[in-house]
Amino acid sequence: MTDYAIELNGVCKSYRFFELQSIALRLQRGTIMGLIGPNGAGKSTTIRILMGLVHQDRGEVRVLGCRMPDEQVAAKWDIGFASDDMRLYDSLTVGWHINFMKSIYQSWDDGYAQLLLKRFGLNAEQKIKGLSHGQRVKAALLLVFARRPKLLVLDEPTTGLDPVARHEILRELTSVMAEEGRSVLFSSQNTQDVEQISDQITFIDRGRIIDSMDKEVYLDRWRRLRLEVPDGIALPTLPGVIGIQQTGRLAVAIANAFEPHLPNAYENSGARVHAVENMTLEEIFVANVEHSREEVKA
Amino acid sequence: MFVISQSDKRPMYLQIMEQMKQRIAVGDWAAGQAIPSIRQLAVDIGVSVITVKRAYLELEREGVIITRQGKGCFVSSDSELASRIREQELAQHLEQAVRSAALLGVSPKNLEKRIRAIYEHVTDEEKEPI
Numbered sequence: 001m002t003d004y005a006i007e008l009n010g011v012c013k014s015y016r017f018f019e020l021q022s023i024a025l026r027l028q029r030g031t032i033m034g035l036i037g038p039n040g041a042g043k044s045t046t047i048r049i050l051m052g053l054v055h056q057d058r059g060e061v062r063v064l065g066c067r068m069p070d071e072q073v074a075a076k077w078d079i080g081f082a083s084d085d086m087r088l089y090d091s092l093t094v095g096w097h098i099n100f101m102k103s104i105y106q107s108w109d110d111g112y113a114q115l116l117l118k119r120f121g122l123n124a125e126q127k128i129k130g131l132s133h134g135q136r137v138k139a140a141l142l143l144v145f146a147r148r149p150k151l152l153v154l155d156e157p158t159t160g161l162d163p164v165a166r167h168e169i170l171r172e173l174t175s176v177m178a179e180e181g182r183s184v185l186f187s188s189q190n191t192q193d194v195e196q197i198s199d200q201i202t203f204i205d206r207g208r209i210i211d212s213m214d215k216e217v218y219l220d221r222w223r224r225l226r227l228e229v230p231d232g233i234a235l236p237t238l239p240g241v242i243g244i245q246q247t248g249r250l251a252v253a254i255a256n257a258f259e260p261h262l263p264n265a266y267e268n269s270g271a272r273v274h275a276v277e278n279m280t281l282e283e284i285f286v287a288n289v290e291h292s293r294e295e296v297k298a
Numbered sequence: 299m300f301v302i303s304q305s306d307k308r309p310m311y312l313q314i315m316e317q318m319k320q321r322i323a324v325g326d327w328a329a330g331q332a333i334p335s336i337r338q339l340a341v342d343i344g345v346s347v348i349t350v351k352r353a354y355l356e357l358e359r360e361g362v363i364i365t366r367q368g369k370g371c372f373v374s375s376d377s378e379l380a381s382r383i384r385e386q387e388l389a390q391h392l393e394q395a396v397r398s399a400a401l402l403g404v405s406p407k408n409l410e411k412r413i414r415a416i417y418e419h420v421t422d423e424e425k426e427p428i
Contacts, residue, residue, distance in 0.1 A: 170344055174340060178337060196344070216348055
């Protein structure tokens with residue numbers, strides 16, 4: 001047994017218009033990782049590769065100790081996977097699907113399934129074709145959650161859900177952590193969700209991993225400094241600062257490797273530091289993507 | 299009930315720390331009392347374990363809580379803790395005010411005068427009949 005539920009090393013995959021470049025990723029057992037990035041960044045491709053649904057051109061993928069895609073059959077008993085394109089049988093009921101899963105998976109927890117039915121406001125008698133998009137998503141997640149798999153891999157689990165449903169899903173995801181040793185990897189466009197429930201954050205843009213680390217450390221590295229710059233003073237270029245915007249005497253500096261001495265450095269240059277602010281993941285997301293694209297251009 | 303607010307600009311771990319301190323300050327969590335484990339509180343609030351862990355570590359460093367190996371987490375047995383927390387809170391507000399004043403170049407004397415004026419205003423307001 002390794003300490004990692006997921007391990008990717010040097011994983012590459014080329015398509016005609018898109019390339020996944022040397023992806024390295026580690027998900028520690030017992031933790032939740034949020035995968036974020038703009039549309040088309042490579043989140044779903046990465047997830048598909050680690051599920052063995054897409055085969056990498058190069059590189060090593062291990063999920064729950066199994067080499068993927070070769071050993072995916074063995075691995076999948078312990079992985080719960082849900083994505084947008086998961087198909088349920090339209091003409092059959094939610095209850096039929098529950099019984100079907102129950103007959104396949106020994107780990108199925110029927111009590112939990114019934115609880116989730118209630119919590120998600122679903123009716124076992126109802127046919128899939130009569131469900132709204134949100135209800136379908138919840139039904140699909142129920143079928144995965146009630147298996148109590150060691151690893152949950154969820155591609156955009158909260159997209160298209162109303163705020164109450166989103167909350168329910170996030171609650172269920174965090175409640176997974178009550179049992180030691182279970183792990184979650186999920187992708188999301190909702191940075192708030194990722195910020196709230198992830199232990200680890202992985203940031204993908206244009207087929208590359210830009211950052212992958214402990215969420216608290218990650219959020220802590222970013223700061224917004226509000227500065228007043230008197231006439232005749234030029235702001236110095238300081239390490240750890242990725243961008244400065246100035247209009248008139250007011251400037252905003254964004255730091256992605258903040259150190260406590262940074263405000264002093266600005267003060268010493270003649271500027272005044274009005275505020276040092278934490279940034280939300282949403283703000284970091286935008287600043288990070290803009291910054292990494294500027295670097296590519298330069 | 300812990301509430302993590304998105305309109306609160308502070309990081310989540312600070313919000314959790316503050317709400318834990320509040321429980322102690324109002325007496326809901328008594329000195330020496332056992333409190334939920336990191337994992338349990340994370341599940342209860344619906345936030346990541348790592349965020350709650352950070353809040354616990356900081357509170358431990360401040361002497362507000364203690365972790366006993368294999369026994370769990372407890373409120374510090376310091377009986378003055380509740381008043382100490384309130385005192386700390388006031389100190390933080392004052393420091394913030396003084397910082398703003400210094401930034402604007404307000405002299406200590408002037409600041410003192412203004413604080414006194416606000417104090418009188420506030421206590422007057424409280425005396426007024428409803």
